[in-house]
Amino acid sequence: MADTHCPYCALQCAMSVTPTADGVQVAPRDFPTNRGGLCQKGWTSAAVLDVPDRLTTPLVRGGDGELHPVGWDEALDVVVARLRETWARRGRDAVGVFGGGGLTNEKAYTLGKFARVALRTRYVDYNGRFCMSSAAAAGNRAFGLDRGLPFPLTDLGGAQAVLLLGSNLAETMPPCVAHLAGARAAGGLVVVDPRRTPTAALTDDGAGIHLQPLPGTDLQLLLGLTHVVWAEGLADEAYLAERVNGADAVRREVAQWWPERVERETGVPAEQVRAAARLLAAAAPARGGGGAYVLTGRGAEQHAHGTDTVTAAIDLALALGLPGVVGSGYGCLTGQGNGQGGREHGQKADQLPGYRSIEDPAARAHVAGVWGVDPDDLPGAGVPAVAMLDLLGRPDGLAALFVHASNLVVSAPDATAVARRLGELDLLVVCDVVPSETARLADVVLPVTQWAEEDGTMTSLEGRVLRRSRAVAPPSGVRSELEIWHDLAARLDAPGTFSPDPDEVLAELAAASAGGRADYAGVTGERAAAQALYWPVPAPGHDGTPRLFLDRFATPDGRAVMHPVRAAAVADDLREDAELYLVTGRVLAHYQSGAQTRRVRELTRAAPRGHVQIHPLTAHRLGIEEGSDVRVTSARGTSVVPARLSDDIRADTVFMPFHYAGAESANALTNPAVDPISGMPEFKVCAVDVAPADAERPAAPPPSEVFA
Amino acid sequence: MSATPPPHLPRHRIVVVGHGMVAARFLDELDRRVPPGFCEVTVLGAEPHAPYNRLLLSEVVAGRADLHGLTLPDAPRDVRVLAGVSARRIRRGERVVEDDRGGRHGYDTLVLATGAQPRVPSLPGLTGPTGPTDRADPADLPRGVHALRTLDDCREILAAAGGTRPDGSPRRATVLGGGVLGLEAARGLAARGLAVTIVHSGAHPMDRQLDAASGAVLRRCLSDRRIRIATRARAQEVTVSDGAVSGVRLGGGRHVETDLLVLTAGVIPRTDLAEYAGLDVDRGVVVGADLRTPADPRIAAIGDCARTPDGWSGLLAPGWEQAGALARDLAAALGGEPTVGPGGPSSGRRVGAAATDVVRLKAEGLDVVAFGAVPDDWGPDDDETDAAGPTGAGAAAEDVGASVESAGSGGSGGSGASAAVSAAPRVVTLLDVQGRRSLRLAVRDGRLVGGVLVGAGALAADLLVAYERGTAIPLDPARLLLKGGGGGVPVATSPASIPGSATICRCNGVTKSAIVTAFEHGERTLAGVAGRTRATTGCGGCTSAVEGILEWLEAADPAPPPGAREETPAALTPAPSGA
Numbered sequence A: 001m002a003d004t005h006c007p008y009c010a011l012q013c014a015m016s017v018t019p020t021a022d023g024v025q026v027a028p029r030d031f032p033t034n035r036g037g038l039c040q041k042g043w044t045s046a047a048v049l050d051v052p053d054r055l056t057t058p059l060v061r062g063g064d065g066e067l068h069p070v071g072w073d074e075a076l077d078v079v080v081a082r083l084r085e086t087w088a089r090r091g092r093d094a095v096g097v098f099g100g101g102g103l104t105n106e107k108a109y110t111l112g113k114f115a116r117v118a119l120r121t122r123y124v125d126y127n128g129r130f131c132m133s134s135a136a137a138a139g140n141r142a143f144g145l146d147r148g149l150p151f152p153l154t155d156l157g158g159a160q161a162v163l164l165l166g167s168n169l170a171e172t173m174p175p176c177v178a179h180l181a182g183a184r185a186a187g188g189l190v191v192v193d194p195r196r197t198p199t200a201a202l203t204d205d206g207a208g209i210h211l212q213p214l215p216g217t218d219l220q221l222l223l224g225l226t227h228v229v230w231a232e233g234l235a236d237e238a239y240l241a242e243r244v245n246g247a248d249a250v251r252r253e254v255a256q257w258w259p260e261r262v263e264r265e266t267g268v269p270a271e272q273v274r275a276a277a278r279l280l281a282a283a284a285p286a287r288g289g290g291g292a293y294v295l296t297g298r299g300a301e302q303h304a305h306g307t308d309t310v311t312a313a314i315d316l317a318l319a320l321g322l323p324g325v326v327g328s329g330y331g332c333l334t335g336q337g338n339g340q341g342g343r344e345h346g347q348k349a350d351q352l353p354g355y356r357s358i359e360d361p362a363a364r365a366h367v368a369g370v371w372g373v374d375p376d377d378l379p380g381a382g383v384p385a386v387a388m389l390d391l392l393g394r395p396d397g398l399a400a401l402f403v404h405a406s407n408l409v410v411s412a413p414d415a416t417a418v419a420r421r422l423g424e425l426d427l428l429v430v431c432d433v434v435p436s437e438t439a440r441l442a443d444v445v446l447p448v449t450q451w452a453e454e455d456g457t458m459t460s461l462e463g464r465v466l467r468r469s470r471a472v473a474p475p476s477g478v479r480s481e482l483e484i485w486h487d488l489a490a491r492l493d494a495p496g497t498f499s500p501d502p503d504e505v506l507a508e509l510a511a512a513s514a515g516g517r518a519d520y521a522g523v524t525g526e527r528a529a530a531q532a533l534y535w536p537v538p539a540p541g542h543d544g545t546p547r548l549f550l551d552r553f554a555t556p557d558g559r560a561v562m563h564p565v566r567a568a569a570v571a572d573d574l575r576e577d578a579e580l581y582l583v584t585g586r587v588l589a590h591y592q593s594g595a596q597t598r599r600v601r602e603l604t605r606a607a608p609r610g611h612v613q614i615h616p617l618t619a620h621r622l623g624i625e626e627g628s629d630v631r632v633t634s635a636r637g638t639s640v641v642p643a644r645l646s647d648d649i650r651a652d653t654v655f656m657p658f659h660y661a662g663a664e665s666a667n668a669l670t671n672p673a674v675d676p677i678s679g680m681p682e683f684k685v686c687a688v689d690v691a692p693a694d695a696e697r698p699a700a701p702p703p704s705e706v707f708a
Numbered sequence B: 001m002s003a004t005p006p007p008h009l010p011r012h013r014i015v016v017v018g019h020g021m022v023a024a025r026f027l028d029e030l031d032r033r034v035p036p037g038f039c040e041v042t043v044l045g046a047e048p049h050a051p052y053n054r055l056l057l058s059e060v061v062a063g064r065a066d067l068h069g070l071t072l073p074d075a076p077r078d079v080r081v082l083a084g085v086s087a088r089r090i091r092r093g094e095r096v097v098e099d100d101r102g103g104r105h106g107y108d109t110l111v112l113a114t115g116a117q118p119r120v121p122s123l124p125g126l127t128g129p130t131g132p133t134d135r136a137d138p139a140d141l142p143r144g145v146h147a148l149r150t151l152d153d154c155r156e157i158l159a160a161a162g163g164t165r166p167d168g169s170p171r172r173a174t175v176l177g178g179g180v181l182g183l184e185a186a187r188g189l190a191a192r193g194l195a196v197t198i199v200h201s202g203a204h205p206m207d208r209q210l211d212a213a214s215g216a217v218l219r220r221c222l223s224d225r226r227i228r229i230a231t232r233a234r235a236q237e238v239t240v241s242d243g244a245v246s247g248v249r250l251g252g253g254r255h256v257e258t259d260l261l262v263l264t265a266g267v268i269p270r271t272d273l274a275e276y277a278g279l280d281v282d283r284g285v286v287v288g289a290d291l292r293t294p295a296d297p298r299i300a301a302i303g304d305c306a307r308t309p310d311g312w313s314g315l316l317a318p319g320w321e322q323a324g325a326l327a328r329d330l331a332a333a334l335g336g337e338p339t340v341g342p343g344g345p346s347s348g349r350r351v352g353a354a355a356t357d358v359v360r361l362k363a364e365g366l367d368v369v370a371f372g373a374v375p376d377d378w379g380p381d382d383d384e385t386d387a388a389g390p391t392g393a394g395a396a397a398e399d400v401g402a403s404v405e406s407a408g409s410g411g412s413g414g415s416g417a418s419a420a421v422s423a424a425p426r427v428v429t430l431l432d433v434q435g436r437r438s439l440r441l442a443v444r445d446g447r448l449v450g451g452v453l454v455g456a457g458a459l460a461a462d463l464l465v466a467y468e469r470g471t472a473i474p475l476d477p478a479r480l481l482l483k484g485g486g487g488g489v490p491v492a493t494s495p496a497s498i499p500g501s502a503t504i505c506r507c508n509g510v511t512k513s514a515i516v517t518a519f520e521h522g523e524r525t526l527a528g529v530a531g532r533t534r535a536t537t538g539c540g541g542c543t544s545a546v547e548g549i550l551e552w553l554e555a556a557d558p559a560p561p562p563g564a565r566e567e568t569p570a571a572l573t574p575a576p577s578g579a
């Protein structure tokens, strides 16, 4: 038996995993964040360990176009030979590495090092671009630091008000709901979501307010809330004077966002805007309240102006005097299991371990010193994920790609185009535990270990470093990525060391991050298992930092920075032939691209297929009945999914979960337009046409085969 | 557009006259599209303040907004702002604007954004406006008489509204004009404790936007707030004693005594500069679709001072649209393309459907919204044009403007008004006088084309979105009249009536039947059921529902369970792997 944490989301619920004669048993452990709870995904997580199609041998695509099992040596030799060919023809920057927010800290760190030192490419990025990058960019520019929650999750419990923007935590991380009990009891939960999700329903019966804006208008709503705070004299002027720069410019910007204008732009009634702002202000410490939090999730962040939206949320929090105060604050709810740690140690195109900038000469010198290489040999910054995917297969772009812990073909925006681009590569290497949709397109598939089969550390949504412990032996034939990089580095005669041992890697990561913004200098696996270790942990004896910013923000002068932001329209807005907004998200039973959860029988039974949620009046107008197949079409693609009628959604909006592949793919429809600052794509809104699947397709030309 | 200006070309000189909300928006839009160095911009603003949000002045009167919170962002860095400086003359031949300090400003493009000024009715006791100033000169008005157009007006009203009468009774205020601005002012003053009377010439308040039934409901809302209104009332004279206003004499001889008189009887576009310069003026500086004056394409007019081919509205939204359009046009003419995407700050709307004819009262407890046009009659077979014309915002967008326009001419209307004549839309209504509701909607071709809403509450936001974005509406438009469309499925809530297949614990997909089965297997406690089914172990939200089912089962079947066993804490019960 081993004490470890759930393989899925960033709540990282504590669990024990025990191999028994009847299979591996999972039980929740009492822990501050999950308090002995688990969701259905966590309860059933052991099923992923022995799914029938678990990959246990490397596969290489043969001359017949099929994937064939081969030995490890042969597979790695193929990778190395093809890499060398690519280098010879196209140079080092023709190779890219795509990582994931599910990798342990040790793997995320080694992945970045492997890219820079062994492959010497600047093209490395990861799927965290699809979830965390806007919040990260906004946090960095406001506070000088990005830790999702700069306070322990349990602090939420004491708050009188919590504003939750674009997070459906009641479905994505159910045990987290317990931490909202205090705010609900005080009538102070404000949920912003175009759908009345189970999370929004938590505001029922006087527990708070649900604001149901048009998709893509969270920014305008936030400007309106901040407007009311200032207009009604509710701002914390003493705090602003003492701890914040830039307040005046923001106050003037929001002077243009009175509630009646916000109502027209967002569809949220002006009186609700006022009520929500007053409720938050009443909970602010400056007004004698019991504390207030502003929290953002992907719904607010995954937009072509996501960084600005999060900035507006932070501006609101700062106007109310919340960040850096015990019992109040701003935070973002990280989604992926190691979405936090995954963005700190060098998977990002512009970063080195410790959240250091790859453009900073001092950072390069420090990290190069730890790695034992010449700083001048480290490549510069690459490009964010969507831009990198766009380079795939282009003559002057990328000819080879390594993919780790990501099922791009399902999770990337405009997924059909991404699949096509992957097909144009000379070499696609995918490391996965199962034959995911992306693995099936690979030239070389390398089977790897998963959560309960390995040791390492994960950093949860609250910035706490957690110990992941091996509970069962991996199936024979699979290897950890750490071993794979070790072997590949050796074959490539790479400088430096690539240890296959997670504890050794963690020690190296600690040294590489020391002095950086995300400082893990004092982190060890044993300490993480034994105590609540929130980064930064700048020295071996240091007990970590549960709450950041209490004395100063991490900016040069210690003051937080407010930035005025402007509202922007949805990138792919309603048109004559696309009259409904599509929003995407998760359902309770599945996680991300579903590569894992769609293989768990209990979960597929709960949510076997994709669906599209439609308001009954809209369905009636379009001639769509409950359960009937519906064709959803955007400027990029088409999906066919059954209709689920519900008045929990706005009549001008439909919703699809993004866990599904093929004809049910939501990301075949989504828009790859990106945020100019963070590179985050606009997953959360685009315009679609919705029609019964059996209806005549209005504009489709006759298929050419007919005449051929 | 390249980032560096062509050095051989002189910079394009733009002079903007007026620094109100529309001018401020124009400068911002221009700044976003034209890189620095391409043009040289000078703004003359008569008011000595930074630009501010004029719309919120009535909110300040009501105590819902702070006067200091109205200031808008500074003009972009390289714009030369001359605050407190008025333009006096346009010398078109020389392409020069002269200001009141003797300054001369050469232009290649001149933008008039001089806005509008309050109309001061020509009544004995009041003197009309004295010239191209921002408002009637206070020296000409008796003490206690104020317009509500500028920051300074607002300050004066606040000062005059304070205190009580010598006998301790509340001070009395009279509002002359019961349109949008008049109602906002009245509501604000009433909120400050004044005894308010509205003197209004129409048959009901906001008669430019509201039909008779809606007006009747609004009238009741006013009296709920203890605001009196005299309708069909013609002010004959403002009575003055000791240089201060003492009352308003009405047509029938009735005298309304007052300590404070607020003029909300319409506004007049400020066109004198253009007029002196020989440009065509017809209740606004006449401009073409390109916002330029036909006689001189170097001169443009935007905002409240302009009369475009769409007419004149006195509302902000059209002015902002014009500011954006002119900036885009100039940027393109200066050799570039827009440096931002199609999404300007307010362009979340469907292309071509920018609604510039929405009137929304900002007054607590007076919930009135009008947009587009709603015919007063009921259908196409009534070919007699109603003398009052259609109501709705498109009929005459700002009440105050209607004092200038001839009533119901439709000339000032948005697209809705003229379209209403061509094909009559279907009108659906809900009238609930006791509930203080009157909703009238006009639909055509599956779209909402107009609405007159009193007391719509949260529904108004949905309808505005449907109107402005042009989204399709339900097949039965009556569904629009209730929040949520009046649909919805009744939900069974008692443990007995929930179907067995209903999910009780969403987090773990546990149905009522599964809980019943657990009970039948002897689980009598919450922990026992949790251990067997995992119900309650996710978010915990179903705890009381599970308890309710257990109580119901217990009541139905109180016998001790066969082979009852010890309580098993949920956290210790291992779950088998799912597969």
Ligand SMILES: Cc1cc2nc3c(=O)[nH]c(=O)nc-3n(C[C@H](O)[C@H](O)[C@H](O)COP(=O)(O)OP(=O)(O)OC[C@H]3O[C@@H](n4cnc5c(N)ncnc54)[C@H](O)[C@@H]3O)c2cc1C
Pocket: B017, B018, B019, B020, B021, B022, B023, B044, B045, B046, B047, B054, B055, B056, B057, B058, B085, B086, B087, B088, B113, B114, B115, B116, B132, B134, B148, B149, B150, B181, B270, B273, B302, B303, B304, B305, B314, B315, B316, B317, B319, B360, B362
């Ligand atoms: C209390 C109140 C509430 C309102 N509420 C609403 C509402 O809810 N919705 C809505 O759509 N509209 C509303 N309006 C109308 C709205 O304010 C106007 O449509 C808008 O302000 C027009 O902007 P503008 O820039 O064209 O003109 P203005 O705001 O009038 O600005 C013109 C500026 O130019 C200056 N100026 C004039 N002549 C000269 C000169 N010769 N030289 C230099 N400077 C000069 C003036 O001093 C003034 O500062 C309201 C108005 C008021 C007063």
Ligand code: SF4
Pocket: A006, A007, A008, A009, A010, A011, A012, A013, A034, A037, A038, A039, A040, A041, A042, A043, A172, A173, A174, A175
């Ligand atoms: S998926 Fe998230 S909420 Fe569910 S058990 Fe795992 S960590 Fe907990």
